[in-house]
Amino acid sequence: MTGQLARRYRRLLFAYPRAYRRARGDELVGALLDAAGSDRTRPSVREATNLVGHGLRARLGRPASRTVVAWAVLTTVVCGLLAAAFATRAGWETARPLPRTAEAQAMLAEILPDQKFTGIEDEPALFTIYGSPLGRSTVRELLLGDGGEYSQAGVAGSAPLPPMTDPAEIVDQARHNMRAHGWRVYRPIFQDLYGCTGPPCDPTTIPQSTIIVAGRGDTTFTLEVTPTDSYNPGRISGGFLRATPVAVYPLALAGGIAGALVAFLLFAWASRRTEGRHPARAMVKTLLGIALFLWWAPTLLAVPSMAWHTIDEPHPSWHPMWEWLGQPVFSLFFVLGCGSALLGLALAALPGRAPQRAHSPG
Amino acid sequence: MREPTFLILTALADGPRHGYGIVQEVRVLSGGRTSLLTGTLYTALDRLTAEGLIEPDREEEVDGRVRRYYRLRTEGLAALTDETARLRQLTTAAEARLRAVRPEPA
Known part of the structure; x- marks a missing residue:
């Protein structure tokens, strides 16, 4: 019985460094057996945890160090x-690789069938830096300040917001169609098109773009509807990414x-x-x-x-x-x-x- | 000085003891409140040895079990003496305050 218990204690002592086990193993096992009494066959959980914890501490050496x-x-x-x-x-x-242009076009047609999205291009990789996969030529940029440019690539396109169209109509239509085609649609995000700090500008009158994000299987979709303002025509842009x-x-x-x-x-x-x-x-x-x-x-x-x-x-x-x-x-x-x-x-x-x-x- | 360290040094004050002997003595000294696990004890022994307060004494084998004894060094005795004086001073001060709050019945 004692031999079995001693073997189990010795197994726990593997948490200690080898030199320590050689120098002190027999002594530790002797003290453990003395403390265990005669009717035990296996170490208690508390003992085992204690030995592993202090064994790992012993691996660090420097027994007098508090740091x-x-x-x-x-x-x-x-x-x-x-x-x-x-x-x-x-x-x-x-x-999976990102959707190809044709697949992206087809999914956009499901979501907003009346809009003509352009500018969709195949992406060469799931993660790119300045439009290219990370390679020897781009490592320098990655290391020297442009690491933030290395990000998840997406297949995206845009379409003009039809004249006299309320952006909310486009958002509602997209949300409805996305749900109908199995997308899980998240709450919309509203972003000011520009910032202002106060008079004469009224922050409540700043036009806002609406962003909808959705997920389906291993694909995520982001739709942004930007209203027409004094400087730019309204736009609808949509892009697909792969989910984790x-x-x-x-x-x-x-x-x-x-x-x-x-x-x-x-x-x-x-x-x-x-x-x-x-x-x-x-x-x-x-x-x-x-x-x-x-x-x-x-x-x-x-x-x-x-x-x-x-x-x-x-x-x-x-x-x-x-x-x-x-x-x-x-x-x-x-x-x-x-x-x-x-x-x-x-x-x-x-x-x-x-x-x-x-x-x-x- | 933490209480387990104080108790280990106190356990060694009247002579060398081996690991399990220290565990038993600490339990007695603390009135059963402190029960050192073997891993904890040996980490403390390593630390006290590194600090020069204790040192290994002798080894013996009993029923096939190795027992190494530890003894206080002069520095350990001094540290224990200082800590005891510090605790006594604190205890005396606390007792004086308590007597003022709760005078002993006549």
Whole structure:
């Protein structure tokens, strides 16, 4: 009975680093068996959770440090999020290509049969930057300030608003036809055509465009009806996008967990390696701080604005996860952060004095 | 100093103890309120060792189980002495205030 329980305890001790298990494993198991009494065959859930938690803490080394856990959490979480974002992008590869021009024309004819939409063109990819898929020639733009131009591509066209037509009639007709053809139609969004701060301009008299968003299967549709004003004729524009593919969700979860795990183990390895008097100890800590700033700052900037935008307007399909992390708008930050982290890991790997393990046997 | 740390140092004040011995002593000292789990205890022992307050003493094997003993270092004894004085001062001050609020019956 004791042997079985000891084996189970030893299995839980895999949460501790190997050197720790070698030095202290027998002692820990002895203490656990003493505490367990004679009638137990398996560790309690509380014991198991406690051992795994403290085993992970032991992996970080630096037993006297009160901040190493916080740094580990910051690193693990942001790396998990970034890895999940990459996995999300990979998941998008399972999406169907965008509708071709003819298919888009046919769907627009279902929604507004009396209007003649023009300017519809096939898109080369689901995500484009300046109309082209991301490639070697566009990476420079992506990194150097134009990352925000990398976004979901849509197949769109427009038609003139017929003279003397109330935009509300077009909106009502479109909503009716969309529902009849199986689209889920969301509440309309109204946007001022221009801004003004007060007299002599009356904000209540500003003409507004009406935006309708809808979803059907793996396609989302946006219709914008702009009334005629003093300067421009009224227009109707409609565009189709692909909704987030189902595969994105499990891939993001798996990618996030894998990324967080790898980041934690690398952090723990570097932390244990540089404890004591490692020659690059201070530099490794500085490089980690730089990497965390470069990864977290875009995330902390982007999350509130994306959350507000998502709450403020209906979304048949949410924006891709990387946009919530401020990417690729701040892709240069991300790349520099990766460089800093890799340099830190390389310096941690430098030979130095053996780490001083406080938990080594005396 | 947190209470579990204070209790662990107190448990070692009268001589070296092994891991489970510390757990038992802490339970007694705290009147059963503090029951340390083994993972928690060893993280605390690692920290106190790194801080130079305790150190491993000797090892023995009982019924096939390895037991390593830990003892207070001089620094640990000093830290425990200081913390005890601090707690005593606080306790004395609190008792004085309580006596003023609730005078003992004649």
